[in-house]
Amino acid sequence: MTSASHGLAGTTHEPDDTGHFGRWGGRFMPEALIAAVDEVAVEYEKARRDPAFLAELDRLQRDYAGRPSPVTDARRLAEHAGGARILLKREDLNHTGSHKINNVLGQALLTKRMGKTRVIAETGAGQHGVATATAAALMGLECLVYMGEVDTERQALNVARMRLLGAEVVPVTTGSRTLKDALNEAYRDWVASVGHTHYILGTAAGPHPFPRMVRDFHRVIGLEARDQVLTAYGRLPDAVVACVGGGSNAIGIFHPFLDDDGVRLVGYEAAGEGVESGRHAASITGGTPGALHGAMSYLLQDEDGQTLETHSISAGLDYPGVGPEHAYLADTGRATYEPVTDAEAMDAFRLLCRTEGIIPAIESAHAIAGALRLGRELGRAGGDPATILVNLSGRGDKDVDTAARWFGVVDPASLPTEEPPPSEDADGAVASGEREL
Amino acid sequence: MNAASVTGIDRLGEVFTTAKAEDRAALIAYLPAGYPTVKGSLGLLTQALDAGADLVEVGLPYSDPVLDGPVIQHAVDQALRAGVRIRDTLHVVEQLAGRGGRAVVMTYWNPVLRYGVDAFARDLAAAGGIGVITPDLVPDEASTWIAAADREGLAPIFLVAPSSSDERIASTTAVTRGFLYAASTMGVTGARDAVSDTATSLVARARSHTDLPIGVGLGVRNGAQAGEVAGFADGVIVGSALVSAAEHGRAAVARLTTELAAGVRGQHTGR
Numbered sequence: 040m041t042s043a044s045h046g047l048a049g050t051t052h053e054p055d056d057t058g059h060f061g062r063w064g065g066r067f068m069p070e071a072l073i074a075a076v077d078e079v080a081v082e083y084e085k086a087r088r089d090p091a092f093l094a095e096l097d098r099l100q101r102d103y104a105g106r107p108s109p110v111t112d113a114r115r116l117a118e119h120a121g122g123a124r125i126l127l128k129r130e131d132l133n134h135t136g137s138h139k140i141n142n143v144l145g146q147a148l149l150t151k152r153m154g155k156t157r158v159i160a161e162t163g164a165g166q167h168g169v170a171t172a173t174a175a176a177l178m179g180l181e182c183l184v185y186m187g188e189v190d191t192e193r194q195a196l197n198v199a200r201m202r203l204l205g206a207e208v209v210p211v212t213t214g215s216r217t218l219k220d221a222l223n224e225a226y227r228d229w230v231a232s233v234g235h236t237h238y239i240l241g242t243a244a245g246p247h248p249f250p251r252m253v254r255d256f257h258r259v260i261g262l263e264a265r266d267q268v269l270t271a272y273g274r275l276p277d278a279v280v281a282c283v284g285g286g287s288n289a290i291g292i293f294h295p296f297l298d299d300d301g302v303r304l305v306g307y308e309a310a311g312e313g314v315e316s317g318r319h320a321a322s323i324t325g326g327t328p329g330a331l332h333g334a335m336s337y338l339l340q341d342e343d344g345q346t347l348e349t350h351s352i353s354a355g356l357d358y359p360g361v362g363p364e365h366a367y368l369a370d371t372g373r374a375t376y377e378p379v380t381d382a383e384a385m386d387a388f389r390l391l392c393r394t395e396g397i398i399p400a401i402e403s404a405h406a407i408a409g410a411l412r413l414g415r416e417l418g419r420a421g422g423d424p425a426t427i428l429v430n431l432s433g434r435g436d437k438d439v440d441t442a443a444r445w446f447g448v449v450d451p452a453s454l455p456t457e458e459p460p461p462s463e464d465a466d467g468a469v470a471s472g473e474r475e476l
Numbered sequence: 477m478n479a480a481s482v483t484g485i486d487r488l489g490e491v492f493t494t495a496k497a498e499d500r501a502a503l504i505a506y507l508p509a510g511y512p513t514v515k516g517s518l519g520l521l522t523q524a525l526d527a528g529a530d531l532v533e534v535g536l537p538y539s540d541p542v543l544d545g546p547v548i549q550h551a552v553d554q555a556l557r558a559g560v561r562i563r564d565t566l567h568v569v570e571q572l573a574g575r576g577g578r579a580v581v582m583t584y585w586n587p588v589l590r591y592g593v594d595a596f597a598r599d600l601a602a603a604g605g606i607g608v609i610t611p612d613l614v615p616d617e618a619s620t621w622i623a624a625a626d627r628e629g630l631a632p633i634f635l636v637a638p639s640s641s642d643e644r645i646a647s648t649t650a651v652t653r654g655f656l657y658a659a660s661t662m663g664v665t666g667a668r669d670a671v672s673d674t675a676t677s678l679v680a681r682a683r684s685h686t687d688l689p690i691g692v693g694l695g696v697r698n699g700a701q702a703g704e705v706a707g708f709a710d711g712v713i714v715g716s717a718l719v720s721a722a723e724h725g726r727a728a729v730a731r732l733t734t735e736l737a738a739g740v741r742g743q744h745t746g747r
């Protein structure tokens with residue numbers, strides 16, 4: 040079985056020396072931080088060739104995070120997918136409950152290697168913050184996490200987890216008070232603290248070398264899954280799909296399949312209330328080229344280049360940008376990106392709960408919704424069921440409150456046994472039986 | 477470019493040669509366009525020029541100002557919520573230039589990208605602007621911009637920071653025109669109690685790579701500090717303190733600018 044360190048071995052799909060994937064990526068950031076990202080780039084290059092670093096990464100991923108994560112054949116879910124076979128890559132079973140730990144363990148080890156004593160992070164859903172707080176506790180690092188105030192409310196469970204783990208959580212009250220503003224604060228902190236602080240960026244975005252380095256730490260997802268599917272079914276999947284916020288879980292599972300021409304790669308972006316409503320976070324589907332938070336990529340912006348407010352029921356996807364390698368893959372056509380609305384994601388959320396006994400993160404529910412849609416489209420390719428590999432990037436404990444509210448179960452402690460109680464939602468958001476749990 | 481005509485870069489150069497001839501540093505005042513209103517910002521910037529600023533930096537409001545502290549964040553946020561546009565910033569520059577004021581624009585990069593790099597250079601030059609400070613654009617990513625600025629005679633003004641290596645200071649000064657912006661501390665904008673000693677060593681390092689005038693910014697808030705910075709730099713850049721003063725109106729901006737102007741002349745009252 041492949042291990043995490045194989046993700047760092049180098050590929051035939053690398054950015055240029057200054058971090059450009061075609062016209063995307065690069066470094067659009069203050070000069071004051073260039074020395075810091077240069078240091079990260081140099082140390083990462085050394086680390087990925089250092090057997091001791093790689094062995095320690097593999098040991099942690101195996102004995103601490105629980106890798107490899109299994110692949111589950113979701114047979115009852117597949118009954119709703121037009122006859123396709125749906126395979127779930129179970130990143131939800133990793134320690135801390137999502138794929139985010141893959142990147143964090145790598146960057147935390149790198150932090151120690153650079154001799155830094157403090158880490159900061161931004162977080163949306165709180166999964167990256169929890170993973171960072173976890174690694175900081177494990178390695179004895181000081182940890183501060185920036186989180187938009189809106190997100191501290193909708194992901195309160197994760198705020199409590201981070202604090203239990205000894206991290207400081209700072210609610211960010213500027214701008215839209217979500218993930219993008221948490222990134223802004225993390226950058227402001229880093230400019231002043233860079234002497235002793237490493238910024239553990241939580242997705243495959245930001246300035247070079249982050250998009251490439253974060254991707255490499257997550258490539259283990261696709262490397263393992265490719266082996267697992269080949270071993271179990273003797274063939275590659277027809278499609279590999281994932282949700283796309285900043286794009287780390289998606290690039291992690293896509294990347295090892297890039298040279299497998301027959302394998303379709305599809306990323307699902309958060310369409311919120313629908314791309315045409317303007318209330319969404321689908322950067323590739325609805326965005327234009329721009330520079331934000333360190334890289335050139337697709338961006339939701341107005342005609343003056345001001346970042347637009349985004350909307351998604353999923354805090355982890357509620358971000359106006361996307362990692363530059365996805366912009367590149369979208370341009371070349373090697374991957375395609377499609378929108379999934381809040382309502383579609385929540386339908387898939389419920390379906391996965393009820394058919395497989397798995398409560399997914401709402402982020403991951405976007406990928407499930409996409410897989411169901413794609414399954415109906417691919418159906419049975421000549422009698423053989425089409426095989427769709429889905430990255431189930433995280434588990435849904437953190438989302439129980441949001442889901443309860445969506446489905447009209449106001450007090451999650453009193454889940455109905457027979458009939459759901461009537462909604463208390465004044466504007467009738469729970470108007471039809473469609474939303475019943 | 478017509479060699480005979482006076483370019484923005486030339487006019488920016490004069491700011492520093494004049495100051496030098498008077499044996500003092502130049503005073504550079506930052507205020508964002510559109511704060512508290514477009515007209516109000518024009519009034520405040522005019523006031524700063526009248527009270528002794530040699531050059532103004534007109535801030536182009538941006539939604540994600542990662543290098544700004546709370547005071548400037550708050551001001552640009554208010555400007556954006558009131559609907560300020562890029563063309564308003566250009567309009568403010570045009571009005572200032574129309575009455576003989578010298579103005580550069582301070583802007584994050586994405587608004588320029590979206591407006592169109594060539595179009596922005598052309599329209600700013602047409603408005604009478606003389607240069608652009610780009611806090612989140614490093615020369616490594618700036619070849620298109622440097623070419624566009626050069627075509628229009630605008631000064632591309634880049635930053636160096638205490639963390640910049642000598643190699644980067646050399647490559648940055650090589651493409652900077654007008655003056656070099658030295659960030660005095662590692663941190664975001666905001667008034668500070670003391671001028672950090674990292675500023676002096678940064679300026680000294682930069683001088684070994686360039687003859688460009690060097691402006692020092694981040695943290696200067698009063699005449700005494702302006703005097704201190706004037707002791708080792710060619711320009712003293714003041715932002716957050718002026719934006720805070722702007723909250724109290726034109727008179728407060730005039731008062732602070734007068735104090736700062738005395739400071740850069742070594743005449744501060746030692747408050």
Ligand SMILES: Cc1ncc(COP(=O)(O)O)c(C=O)c1O
Nearest residue numbers: 166284285286287288355432433
């Ligand atoms: C479970 C889960 N999946 C996906 C994401 C989206 O991030 P990315 O696109 O980087 O994978 C998040 C982010 O918080 C998450 O928590």
